[in-house]
Amino acid sequence: MSVLHPTLLLCVYGFFSNLRPSEPFLTAYLMGPDKNLTETQVVNEIYPIWTYSYLVLLFPIFLATDYLCYKPVLVLQATSLVVTYVMLLKVQGVLAMQLLEFFFGLATASDVAYYSYIYSVVAPAHYQRVTGYCRSITLFGSAAGSLTGQLLLSGAKVRLVHLVIITLASTAAAFVAPWFLPMPKKSLFFHKTAAAVALLEKAEDPQREQVVSTISSSSETRSHSVVEVIRILFDDFLTCYRCRPLLAWSVWWALSTCGYFQVINYSQALWENVRPSQDYEIYNGYVETLSTLLGALAALLVGYLPVCWAVWGELALCVLSLLMAACVLVMDMLKNIWLCYSSYVLFRATYMLLITVATYQIAASLSMQRYALVFGVNTFLALLLQSLLTVVVVDSAGLGLDVSSQFLIYGVYFAVISLVFLLAALCKLFSRRRSKQQEVLANSRAQTESDSAPAGDGSS
Template sequence: MEVLRRWKAGWGYPTSLLCCYGFFSTVKPMEPFLIPYMTGPDKNLTVEQVNNEIFPVWTYSYLSVLVPVFLLTDWLRYKPVVVFQSLNLFITTALLLWLQGVAAMQAMQFFYGVVTACEVAYFSYIYSVVDLTRYRKATSYCRSVQLLGYTMGSVLGQLLLSFNLMTYNNILVLTLVLTSIALVTSCFLPMPQRSMFFHRSLGDDRERKSSTGIVAGSEGGALSSPSALDERGGSSNAPSRAKSSSDEPVEAGGSEERPALPGGCLSILAQLWRDFLECYSSRQLLYWSVWWALATCGYNQTVNYVQVLWEHVEPSQNITVYNGAVEAVSNLCGAATAYGIGFTQVNWAQWGELALGIFSGLGAASLFLMTYAGNIWVCYISYILFKTLYMLLITIAMFQIAAELSMERYALIFGANNFGALVLQTVITSIVVDSRGLGLNIVTQFIIYGSYFSAIALLFLVRGVYCLVTQPQHKDPPASELTPRPEDTERVHSF
């Protein structure tokens, strides 16, 4: 009993519950087959309705609630938002299962946009209940469990359909059961006593003053503080490498909470704005962030609408679809590539922007191949290549930014980069996809996405060559500074 009591009072109990929640909320066997289900006899929608009227709602919903959710997540201390996310996930699945028609499916996409926006609470919760000395390990567990859930969901859906073990509706019922387990689990999470911004402890303030800031005299205003956070393609924090003031680990819940400041909310928002301006004054951080926002926008558009392209190339009524297997393989390849990059000895500060240009160009080529090949297997292979390349590059970008920032500042920059990506994605969706805009067909859309990544590739190729030509050669930094470590890369977000 004493061991159990200590376990509940320590970091293992909340981490275990969060891992359980992360697993059951990400096992979605129906997700890779959403287009065949919605355009089949169960929902009887057309591809054009799904593409031009239903799917755009997710983007608009995500953008409209992202900023309020980001602030409320910290103010409410994470757990209420985690519970709210699981409730919205349950509603999303229920709407998809029981309702019919375009309006109902648009409502389903709205609730799913809320689910996506609440993803920030999942990893932020760890910071509030786990000591910084254990944050890396806890984040690794939770991220690995999420990746396992995504992969198992895709494999499970593929097996159930390939062997005719379940219909689409039965798979949705199974998903509803799994979501219910996640909802119940979220209710048992301990309520944190502190948060990153609004409910800080006195120890947090002392640590923040000693670990944040820009190093004067460094090239481009390089930012210093030994921490790294990870995020999805939407919404995760990688571990801080800051040390506590004591050699002994102290549980997060034991810190004394700071009393509220006069004009507390406005003071915090003003501090966030100052941190925002100070961080982006670093030219190197700014360039990596620009790529992050641009590429994440194009990646999200591709992943969101690729099933529509597959349906166009080979209607699901004609063959047995392997969408689930392709998603599983792409997740595994992306995770393996992100992990493997930690063992390469490359000075990404010098060669990184050129790598961004080259690999973005390969991503554009895979999109064009997917669009013009007219063969479903070529589409599948091209998609795996595209997703793997993005996972590789986002890992490098996350590390290059996170290694120079404190935890609070990386959380801010991470949110700002993804918000920028979402704003750009909303503009593209409203003009290119939405039926109230141009309402282009899926082939034309993917030609635009391929051209978009070609422009990104050209921009960073030029920038990378310029840096190599104009900047003096520096001595190679220590190996520990060259690439992300395996502990960091294994947690890159699988969107």
């Protein structure tokens, strides 16, 4: 029962907070008669605020989540989502939409509370199962929302504003669930077992997992100061990123997630250029549903792929990053809505497959504490890169390029990522050949010495 109650509430919250029928049609709604904004205002002035807000709020929310023991931040996230969709329904103008993007950035940054809460209230033996439930239900909610929006738009011919109302109702339903979650009495960093704190600071890497489990099962806790927590995080950061394989997967994570966010954020604007929603029926909801489900399927298939990622990882990242670059360039250059849709689906499925591999490769050798740290750092670096890219390419304060020019840059960006990992794969290959040659040479010398030793003994 102690596992069932919080898991059920989290799944209810995850489903309804991601059930957003208006999401695939947000750009069409903002540029349509309900809001009457221009493409330049939406793409170059409003959407960049989400990126900046997410970046600025991520680290403070990460610390606040741990310090406040998760539940208050979940309530904050639920409140932010309700405020977002109330504003989307009621307010007008660029400034109001920018404030809306800030609240949505706050909600997005608070995802860390949703994905880490469960670890504070259930035993380590249940981590894998409940994580699977929580992650899969969010994907299912997202796919169900996209499909519902498309069916209502195409079949019932509802207006886009009605999809916003349904999304608001869904987030209002989600708002209720976090209030009934049990309040955790411990967390990963600020609130730990007094005995385990000393052990954790002294423990070597293989011992950390056991110590964290001890922390999870103990009821006697003590609090750390912010300075102590930051010191622990920094020490763990240096230890983690000295591992070369982890560093390689983390670099791909940060680089590709930056580009992925940009493509996802601005794809609707590109589709609006290719097939304006005011003149044609659009099928964004079907595309989002299919891409989400295929992405989830790709993530599930990772465990069954007969690939030794330790050997072929860099080459796989090179080839599949090049495929993602090709998808983005096809979306931009061919100006055919069906090719745009197909390329988008393939792009998302490829990313979901690779990010699942990266997640597994990084998490396999880490304790839960370092797991949260590395994933947080990788996400922060991705957002930092995305903010720089947004300032230069998208924001009206920078180049303020139109969406077609942006996608050309994003395609080249993924091609550069592919080149980086091609060079990494070649370096790894040359390093292995050199080590094999040195091993053969060492064995040859040893054999020569052993063959010459008896002759020397006989002559004496």
